[in-house]
Amino acid sequence: MSEGKIWTKNFVIVCLSSFFMFLTFYVTATAFPLYVGDHLSGNVQQMGLVITIYVVGGVLIRPFSGFWVDRFGNKKMALIGLGIFLLACICYFGASGIALFLVIRFLHGMSYAVASTATSTIAASLIPNTRKGEGMGYYSMFMSIAMVIGPAFGLLLWQDKNGMLLLSVITVIAFLSLLFVLPIKDQDTSIKSKPTAAKSSFSLREIFELKALPISIVGFVLAFSYSPIAGFIAPFANEIHQSKVASTFFIVFAVMIVVFRPLVGKIFDKFNEHVLFYPGFILFGLGLLLLSQSHTGSMVLLSGAFMGIGYGALFPCIQALAMKLSPMHRTGAANGTFFLLFDLGYGAGSYVMGLISSHSNYRTMFAAAGIVALAAIILYYFIHHKRQSAVKTIRKTASEAVE
Structure with a gap:
């Protein structure tokens, strides 16, 4: 290839x-x-x-x-x-x-x-x-x-x-x-092919890829804030007397993902992930907040467009980054770590957001999800952006010292 x-x-x-x-x-x-x-x-x-x-x-x-x-x-x-x-x-x-x-x-x-x-x-x-x-x-x-x-x-x-x-x-x-x-x-990257395979044993360090964990935690938050969309769009649309817009919402959401996906990947490879993550979380969070304040079908669809662009930028980049930060022979563990945190975020979010809606209303629930998405910007900065910047500085200093 x-x-x-x-x-x-x-x-x-x-x-x-x-x-x-x-x-x-x-x-x-x-x-x-x-x-x-x-x-x-x-x-x-x-x-x-x-x-x-x-x-x-x-x-x-x-x-x-x-x-x-x-x-x-x-x-x-x-x-x-x-x-x-x-x-x-x-x-x-x-x-x-x-x-x-x-x-x-x-x-x-x-x-x-x-x-x-x-x-x-x-x-x-x-x-x-x-x-x-x-x-x-x-x-x-x-x-x-x-x-x-x-x-x-x-x-x-x-x-x-x-x-x-x-x-x-x-x-x-x-x-x-x-x-x-x-x-x-088969593109075999199994650890059996590695010289150290005889020493490897089943342990938590084997089933979790620690280098993929920080960015996978960001994936957990994304899934947490995304969780109320699938289950509560239809009843929310009924509540605001826009029942016909529910199915169209998902079409708009997915079309935005598909249309911008090739561009997102090229930006990720040509520049750095920060160029995508900050706008992605802003758009996704604002989309949820707009949805919480929607009274018309057009506002619901506009919120779906914002969320589709944001989610479409974030999901593949988090998964790609989880593997990129991990050793080649650990891509399976990196994938497993990413999907585990994402699944847990979706499950926990569905439960928590359901509780919020049952004790208040759908608007409050979507607003809470939007706040969580925007708060992920701070989390991303401290557990990934800042750490990566520190690593690059250390490597640069070491390289200059050798020269």
């Missing part, structure tokens, strides 16, 4: 595999609560558990997924993860009760964590270091496209309340995700 080439055959294939995996996630996230309520006669709490139990499964296995990817190889773990992912989709056909359905859902979430860590590590290994930000931006763009198509497709599939059709379609999509991984040549 030439130093400047991104769009290799393997990179396109892994992007498509990830697209179908993410598409399965977003389809089930919207359709499965309805499936449980209508087809399995579940109550509101059980409908909510469909999402919660999936996230819990992913969070519990996420730290180990990075360790396994580094130890056993990214393609092998991608095949195992996607294989179980497909098997879980097939098992839904036999789940006639809530308890069994939730058990399968838990295993489905675990397999998703392993597969997403492995496929994103494959993608990262295929991107030249000089274009890491741009490449990961393109990769995450496929997630954004799935985020646009998935929810609407899930609701469309459940329009006639045909459980067999819904389960058949997600099984086919999961199969395509596995199928696209098969021809990929």
